[in-house]
Amino acid sequence: MGAFSWMVWGWIGAAAATAALLFVVSAPYGRHRRPGWGPQLPAVAGWALMEGVSLVVIAGLFVAGGRFDDPAAWVFFIAWALHYVNRSVVHPLRARLAGTLMPVSIVAMAVVFNGMNAGLNGAWLFHLAPPYGAAWLSDPRFVVGAALFVLGAVINLDADSRLRALRAPGETGYQIPRGGLYERVSCPNYLGEIVEWTGFALATWSLPALSFAVWTVANLSPRALAHHRWYRATFPDYPPTRRALLPYVW
Ligand code: NDP
Secondary structure, eight states, X not given: OOHHHHHHXXXXXXXXXXXXXXXXXXXXXXXXXXSSSOOEEEHHHXXXXXXXXXXXXXXXXXXXXXXTTOHHHHHHHXXXXXXXXXXXXXXXXXXXXXXXXXXXXXXXXXXXXXXXXXXXXXXXXXXXXXXXXXXXXXXXXXXXXXXXXXXXXXXXXHHHHHHHTTSXXXXXXXOOOOSGGGXXXXXHHHHHHHHHHHHHHHHHTOHHHHHHHHHHHHHHHHHHHHHHHHHHHHOXXXXXXXXXXXXXXX
């Protein structure tokens, strides 16, 4: 196994350790924000900064790789870029974040995570892996993975838009989300995100993309549980059959 693979396996190990930690200590942003995490900055700027890093790094590696005649490279790049344009520009501007703060320490950790994640994936997809070529786009792994990626994105976008609709501009309170997959789970936006990057891992059939899917589970499963417990503790009429992340299961 080469040095790059060892590095990615180490990165996957770091995801497992992070998940264990996050089940004990919730990342202090959004409803779990609390004092003691150092200076803070506006959440809109925080999201743009921490997620924009991923966009810049993947674009840089795509351009430097020069695989402009490989349709598969374009598909991977465009899928990644669309997700991160939404996450770093559209989401911060549309979510009701005005007046909300987040700790600089959380933004700094996310910048490191996103830089590393985009770096590993971009290095593999656009430099180290043999070019996938047009034929890869009809491989069953790509077809199923791409379908999962789109399905996950639809679930994530639908769930985030239902949350936005719960607040008028300037409002900061919380309500019980309703409709769509919220009838089954507390955090369908996180479920969609996990499905998306699992699909990407399948579509690229690569270790770095698998590490991203593992990291997404590591970041979002503990947070889904924390949200779920918070909803149950906050709203006595919270729907009792609603699960945290996986419909009917967990
Ligand atoms: P949340 O579901 O915690 O919040 C999303 C937005 O909706 C926030 O503006 C939040 O406000 C608001 N909101 C949430 N619940 C309610 C409610 N019940 N009533 C009213 N408003 C509500 O998601 P995150 O902020 O953690 O994540 C945002 C997006 O980023 C998600 O799509 C997620 O999948 C993605 N993400 C991906 C990660 C990855 O590792 N790939 C890591 C983290 C996030 P407030 O901020 O005030 O709580």
